[in-house]
Amino acid sequence: MTDDAESRHDRGRRTLSRIHDRVGESVVAQLSDIAPDFARHLVEFPFGDVYSRPGLDLRSRQIATIAALVTLGHAERELKWHIRGGLNVGLSRDEIVEVITQMAIYAGFPAAVNALLVAKETFDEIAAAAEEESRQQDA
Amino acid sequence: MTDDAESRHDRGRRTLSRIHDRVGESVVAQLSDIAPDFARHLVEFPFGDVYSRPGLDLRSRQIATIAALVTLGHAERELKWHIRGGLNVGLSRDEIVEVITQMAIYAGFPAAVNALLVAKETFDEIAAAAEEESRQQDA
Amino acid sequence: MTDDAESRHDRGRRTLSRIHDRVGESVVAQLSDIAPDFARHLVEFPFGDVYSRPGLDLRSRQIATIAALVTLGHAERELKWHIRGGLNVGLSRDEIVEVITQMAIYAGFPAAVNALLVAKETFDEIAAAAEEESRQQDA
Amino acid sequence: MTDDAESRHDRGRRTLSRIHDRVGESVVAQLSDIAPDFARHLVEFPFGDVYSRPGLDLRSRQIATIAALVTLGHAERELKWHIRGGLNVGLSRDEIVEVITQMAIYAGFPAAVNALLVAKETFDEIAAAAEEESRQQDA
Amino acid sequence: MTDDAESRHDRGRRTLSRIHDRVGESVVAQLSDIAPDFARHLVEFPFGDVYSRPGLDLRSRQIATIAALVTLGHAERELKWHIRGGLNVGLSRDEIVEVITQMAIYAGFPAAVNALLVAKETFDEIAAAAEEESRQQDA
Amino acid sequence: MTDDAESRHDRGRRTLSRIHDRVGESVVAQLSDIAPDFARHLVEFPFGDVYSRPGLDLRSRQIATIAALVTLGHAERELKWHIRGGLNVGLSRDEIVEVITQMAIYAGFPAAVNALLVAKETFDEIAAAAEEESRQQDA
Numbered sequence: 001m002t003d004d005a006e007s008r009h010d011r012g013r014r015t016l017s018r019i020h021d022r023v024g025e026s027v028v029a030q031l032s033d034i035a036p037d038f039a040r041h042l043v044e045f046p047f048g049d050v051y052s053r054p055g056l057d058l059r060s061r062q063i064a065t066i067a068a069l070v071t072l073g074h075a076e077r078e079l080k081w082h083i084r085g086g087l088n089v090g091l092s093r094d095e096i097v098e099v100i101t102q103m104a105i106y107a108g109f110p111a112a113v114n115a116l117l118v119a120k121e122t123f124d125e126i127a128a129a130a131e132e133e134s135r136q137q138d139a
Numbered sequence: 140m141t142d143d144a145e146s147r148h149d150r151g152r153r154t155l156s157r158i159h160d161r162v163g164e165s166v167v168a169q170l171s172d173i174a175p176d177f178a179r180h181l182v183e184f185p186f187g188d189v190y191s192r193p194g195l196d197l198r199s200r201q202i203a204t205i206a207a208l209v210t211l212g213h214a215e216r217e218l219k220w221h222i223r224g225g226l227n228v229g230l231s232r233d234e235i236v237e238v239i240t241q242m243a244i245y246a247g248f249p250a251a252v253n254a255l256l257v258a259k260e261t262f263d264e265i266a267a268a269a270e271e272e273s274r275q276q277d278a
Numbered sequence: 279m280t281d282d283a284e285s286r287h288d289r290g291r292r293t294l295s296r297i298h299d300r301v302g303e304s305v306v307a308q309l310s311d312i313a314p315d316f317a318r319h320l321v322e323f324p325f326g327d328v329y330s331r332p333g334l335d336l337r338s339r340q341i342a343t344i345a346a347l348v349t350l351g352h353a354e355r356e357l358k359w360h361i362r363g364g365l366n367v368g369l370s371r372d373e374i375v376e377v378i379t380q381m382a383i384y385a386g387f388p389a390a391v392n393a394l395l396v397a398k399e400t401f402d403e404i405a406a407a408a409e410e411e412s413r414q415q416d417a
Numbered sequence: 418m419t420d421d422a423e424s425r426h427d428r429g430r431r432t433l434s435r436i437h438d439r440v441g442e443s444v445v446a447q448l449s450d451i452a453p454d455f456a457r458h459l460v461e462f463p464f465g466d467v468y469s470r471p472g473l474d475l476r477s478r479q480i481a482t483i484a485a486l487v488t489l490g491h492a493e494r495e496l497k498w499h500i501r502g503g504l505n506v507g508l509s510r511d512e513i514v515e516v517i518t519q520m521a522i523y524a525g526f527p528a529a530v531n532a533l534l535v536a537k538e539t540f541d542e543i544a545a546a547a548e549e550e551s552r553q554q555d556a
Numbered sequence: 557m558t559d560d561a562e563s564r565h566d567r568g569r570r571t572l573s574r575i576h577d578r579v580g581e582s583v584v585a586q587l588s589d590i591a592p593d594f595a596r597h598l599v600e601f602p603f604g605d606v607y608s609r610p611g612l613d614l615r616s617r618q619i620a621t622i623a624a625l626v627t628l629g630h631a632e633r634e635l636k637w638h639i640r641g642g643l644n645v646g647l648s649r650d651e652i653v654e655v656i657t658q659m660a661i662y663a664g665f666p667a668a669v670n671a672l673l674v675a676k677e678t679f680d681e682i683a684a685a686a687e688e689e690s691r692q693q694d695a
Numbered sequence: 696m697t698d699d700a701e702s703r704h705d706r707g708r709r710t711l712s713r714i715h716d717r718v719g720e721s722v723v724a725q726l727s728d729i730a731p732d733f734a735r736h737l738v739e740f741p742f743g744d745v746y747s748r749p750g751l752d753l754r755s756r757q758i759a760t761i762a763a764l765v766t767l768g769h770a771e772r773e774l775k776w777h778i779r780g781g782l783n784v785g786l787s788r789d790e791i792v793e794v795i796t797q798m799a800i801y802a803g804f805p806a807a808v809n810a811l812l813v814a815k816e817t818f819d820e821i822a823a824a825a826e827e828e829s830r831q832q833d834a
Contacts, residue, residue, distance in 0.1 A: 031669065034676040037748070038657045038668065045740045046244045046665060053732070056237040063199050064206035064238050068245035071210040073491035074629035075245075075666035098195040099203050101455045105185045106207040106214075108384045109463060110492035112455070113448065120451040170391065173398040176470070177379045177390065184462045185387060192454070212769035213351035214388035240733045245664045248741060249770035251733070252726065259729040309808065312815040315609070316796045316807065323601045324522045324804060331593070334515040338480050342516050345481035346523040349488040352768035353523075353805035376473040377481050383463045384485035384492075490630030518594045523803045526602060527631035529594065530587065537590040602800045612793040616758050620794050623759035624801040627766040631801075654751040655759050661741045662763035662770075 009040070012048030019051065019058060019085040027081065062086035066099050070115040071107040079115060083122045093123060148179070151187030158190065158197060158224040166220065201225040205238050209254040210246040218254060222261045232262060287318070290326030297329065297336060297363040305359065340364040344377050348393040349385040357393060361400045371401060426457070429465030436468065436475060436502040444498065479503040483516050487532040488524040496532060500539045510540060565596070568604030575607065575614060575641040583637065618642035622655050626671040627663040635671060639678045649679060704735070707743030714746065714753060714780040722776065757781035761794050765810040766802040774810060778817045788818060 016024040024047075031039040051061055062085055069079040086096055096119060104112035155163040163186075170178040190200060201224055208218040225235050235258060243251035294302040302325075309317040329339055340363055347357040364374050374397060382390035433441040448456040468478055479502055486496040503513050513536060521529035572580040580603075587595040607617055618641055625635040642652050652675060660668035711719040719742075726734040746756055757780055764774040781791050791814060799807035 027669070030676075031672055034679070035653050035657060035672050038653070038660070038672060041657070041660070041740070041744055042665060042669070045736070045744070049736055049740070050241050050244060053237065053240075055233050056241075060199065060202050060234075060238075061241060063202050064241055065245065067203035067206040068210045068242060069666065071207045072245065072629065072664065072666060073489065075670070077670060078666040094194050095199075097452045097455070098192065099199075101192075101452060101458070102189050102195075102200060102203055103207060104455070104458070105189060106204065106211065106386045106388060108386045108489070109459060110384060110486065110489060110495040113444070113459070114492070114494060116448055116452050116455060120447075123451070166391070169398075170394055173401070174375045174379060174394050177375070177382070177394060180379070180382070180462070180466055181387060181391070184458070184466070188458055188462070208388065211351065211386070211388060212767065214392070216392060217388040236730045236733070240730060240736070243733070243736070245666060247662045247664045247767070248737060249662060249764065249767060249773040252722070252737070253770070253772065255726055255730050255733060259725075262729070305808070308815075309811055312818070313792045313796060313811050316792070316799070316811060319601070319605055319796070319799070320804060320808070323597070323605070327597055327601070328519050328522060331515065331518075333511050334519075338477065338512075338516075339519060341477050341480050342484035342519055343523065345484040346488045346520060347805065349485045350523065350768060350803070350805060353809070355809060356805040372472050373477075376470065377477075379470075380467050380473075380478060380481055381485060383467060384482065384489065490628065514591045514594070518591060518597070521594070521597070523805060525628070525801045525803045526598060527625065527628060527634040527801060530583070530598070531631070531633060533587055533591050533594060537586075540590070606797050606800060609793065609796075611789050612797075616755065616790075616794075617797060619755050619758050620762035620797055621801065623762040624766045624798060627763045628801065650750050651755075654748065655755075657748075658745050658751075658756060658759055659763060661745060662760065662767065 008044050008048045011052045012043035012046075015052045016043060016047040019047075019062070019088060020081060021084070021088060023081055023084060058089040059086075059091055062089055062091055063095075063099055066096060067103060070100055070103040070111055073107065073111045073114070076114065076118050079118050080122050083119055084126070087126070093119075147183050147187040150191050151182035151185075154191045155182060155186040158186075158201070158227055159220060160223070160227060162220055162223060197228040198225075198230060201228055201230055202234075202238055205235060206242060206245075209239055209242040209250055212246065212250045212253070215253065215257050218257050219261050222258055223265070226265070232258075286322050286326045289330050290321035290324075293330045294321060294325040297325075297340070297366060298359060299362070299366060301359055301362060336367040337364075337369060340367055340369055341373075341377055344374060345381060345384075348378055348381040348389055351385065351389045351392070354392065354396050357396050358400050361397055362404070365404070371397075425461050425465040428469045429460035429463075432469045433460060433464040436464075436479070436505060437498060438501070438505060440498055440501060475506040476503075476508055479506055479508055480512075480516055483513060484520060484523075487517055487520040487528055490524065490528045490531070493531065493535050496535050497539050500536055501543070504543070510536075564600050564604040567608045568599035568602075571608045572599060572603040575603075575618070575644060576637060577640070577644060579637055579640060614645040615642075615647060618645055618647055619651075619655055622652060623659060626656055626659040626667055629663065629667045629670070632670065632674050635674050636678050639675055640682070643682070649675075703739050703743045706747050707738035707741075710747045711738060711742040714742075714757070714783060715776060716779070716783060718776055718779060753784040754781075754786060757784055757786055758790075758794055761791060762798060762801075765795055765798040765806055768802065768806045768809070771809065771813050774813050775817050778814055779821070782821070788814075 016028070020027075028039050028043060031042065051058070062082060065082045066079070066086055069075045069082055083096055087093070097116070100112055100115045100119060103115065155167070159166075167178050167182060170181065190197070201221060204221050205218070205225055208214045208221055222235055226232070236255070239251055239254045239258060242254065294306070298305075306317050306321060309320065329336070340360060343360050344357070344364055347353045347360055361374055365371070375394070378390055378393045378397060381393065433445070437444075445456050445460060448459065468475070479499060482499050483496070483503055486492045486499055500513055504510070514533065517529055517532045517536060520532065572584070576583075584595050584599060587598065607614070618638060621638050622635070622642055625631045625638055639652055643649070653672070656668055656671045656675060659671065711723070715722075723734050723738060726737065746753070757777060760777050761774070761781055764770045764777055778791055782788070792811070795807055795810045795814060798810065
């Protein structure tokens with residue numbers, strides 16, 4: 001592997017970690033087990049090539065991705081990752097709810113209802129983890 | 140019709156016109172012919188209820204909508220309207236191309252290729268109309 | 279071919295012709311050219327096996343089919359056939375517009391807008407053909 | 418809120434309850450928690466504006482909705498609600514099975530298989546609840 | 557039922573069993589309970605009419621089907637059946653992973669990620685069943 | 696650009712040209728005009744990374760791609776390219792028709808009907824071009 005390919009991979013890892021934190025690494029690890037080349041492509045193309053590009057800020061990119069995942073309808077697992085990713089790069093919960101609400105117009109109400117229930121679950125998980133962490137710090 | 144319902148309709152018309160200019164009115168007129176109530180719903184729900192909400196700026200909303208329309212794949216007519224709408228509320232051509240490029244990850248390359256060809260056509264039409272207008276002003 | 283297979287085919291042709299009139303035959307003929315077995319399956323499975331079943335009247339079946347085709351989004355050609363088919367088995371134009379309008383909730387507004395424009399085109403073609411026919415009878 | 422907006426909301430609640438009984442209220446309550454405006458839109462647009470319209474009977478509307486939800490493929494939660502809704506407004510179990518069977522033609526066999534398994538689960542739940550209720554009355 | 561219809565059904569059962577082994581029968585049995593005619597159509601049209609045709613080998617047919625199910629996105633249950641079916645007619649695990657990887661291009665990365673996780677689960681189940689069987693033979 | 700990145704691009708061009716002949720180059724040229732980076736990604740990811748992998752022969756890959764494009768439903772332009780691509784890497788017309796026919800099971804009959812009409816058009820264009828070429832050689 002030459003420097004450039006390596007930096008494409010490194011750039012991908014950096015952006016993946018910037019957006020998805022430890023969740024990104026765990027997904028890549030899960031996939032590496034069954035499809036190591038796919039796991040590499042996932043780091044290099046979406047994150048190394050696309051999300052790393054300077055033409056659009058990460059907050060706008062997460063808006064686009066959340067809109068796409070709601071519209072696909074069958075990508076609840078990825079939606080959860082990217083709702084967390086959206087929060088990580090500066091979207092508020094209310095803004096995420098706004099984006100999903102708007103999708104009722106384009107993807108239909110069932111897709112929006114399902115996505116809102118995913119958002120609720122994600123927000124609850126984050127709150128539960130934060131509570132758990134603060135409990136451990138107090139102990 | 141009471142005041143509130145009227146202002147919902149008025150609010151919809153204002154937002155529709157803010158985003159879509161004369162194109163919006165022409166679509167509503169086309170639909171009014173065959174389905175007048177649907178045309179009214181189109182003004183009132185997407186534009187009166189959703190796009191008019193304060194929680195997200197129109198530039199972010201157009202990013203979400205363009206992402207959704209690329210992902211749907213079968214909505215080239217609406218994509219054209221919303222690419223124009225995106226330009227009207229402050230997205231640059233390069234930003235629109237970035238959003239579509241990113242959709243290759245979620246909606247697949249065919250959806251992104253088709254959307255880029257729609258964007259090209261839309262940009263060309265706008266350039267042609269501008270040229271035509273400047274020619275008439277010179278005459 | 280035995281009697282039963284033949285009657286399955288015949289039953290399919292009868293139901294196809296009941297719903298789609300001469301349009302059905304022309305579609306089957308077009309397909310027979312490139313994929314004769316597919317054309318036979320199209321007559322035998324959807325029309326011979328499903329639409330011919332007694333458990334649901336043809337009017338209700340056309341409501342379901344129009345809803346499905348609007349939702350698919352990429353099936354405008356078939357939507358046109360089935361709007362005509364719906365009229366042939368007793369749906370009114372207004373009822374067809376109602377079904378499409380309702381689809382905005384499930385398939386999104388773009389799918390409904392596109393379907394309404396297809397309905398408009400179909401109704402216009404039928405009106406033009408009727409006018410043409412009455413002109414020829416007067417001559 | 419003026420009278421008209423209120424009656425639009427009230428009309429929506431009435432129609433929602435007519436079709437979905439207590440299930441509808443529970444969905445609205447769940448959504449109100451995370452997205453109160455969306456929950457209001459859900460009552461007002463689909464149920465207040467569309468399902469309440471006189472141009473198509475509720476039985477026909479549920480046929481269209483079940484067809485759409487099977488075709489979407491990713492809306493099993495909503496399909497379950499609307500299968501119950503269909504029974505509530507007069508569709509028989511056999512008619513619902515007919516509509517789903519017909520969808521194999523348009524949405525493919527996997528979508529139809531999945532929907533039939535959802536229907537089976539829904540019918541079983543209803544039977545179990547009825548049995549439970551009769552057991553309690555006997556006690 | 558005449559000879560020909562019977563042989564169509566028999567041909568379907570034979571091909572179903574060739575591809576899906578006991579899994580096919582169990583799916584048909586599950587569906588027979590709620591929709592016996594649909595269960596019969598499932599044997600006769602996909603398996604009796606299409607998969608039994610000589611123009612394409614079963615290995616190629618399973619490649620096409622796995623590609624389609626990944627693209628649909630909402631058919632994880634069927635994907636699992638057909639990954640097993642692919643192994644039964646001669647595809648290797650690596651070839652199945654290749655087909656799914658390629659689908660990232662057309663159906664998007666979320667559909668491919670989800671399908672790879674389904675493949676992993678299927679391969680693990682097969683390994684666990686084989687281990688269990690060998691344990692019982694040793695006992 | 697380093698050697699490795701260049702060879703990834705070169706490998707992509709070679710595979711693209713192997714499958715799509717001059718059509719591939721013309722698509723890339725069209726896209727380069729509006730989205731040069733996307734055009735580069737299209738060469739490098741699908742063709743340089745995926746289609747160039749040794750784990751599956753190109754004939755099998757085209758079967759998977761045609762199946763996916765029929766299932767997407769909105770990718771008729773790409774379907775035409777890949778039907779030509781399938782012929783270029785050794786699929787017969789009858790095998791392509793078989794793959795599309797089989798998709799009626801998974802993507803529904805409308806998607807299959809539309810794809811067969813695209814195949815017919817593609818085959819006719821190839822025949823017309825061949826005739827034209829032989830006429831020019833005779834002259």
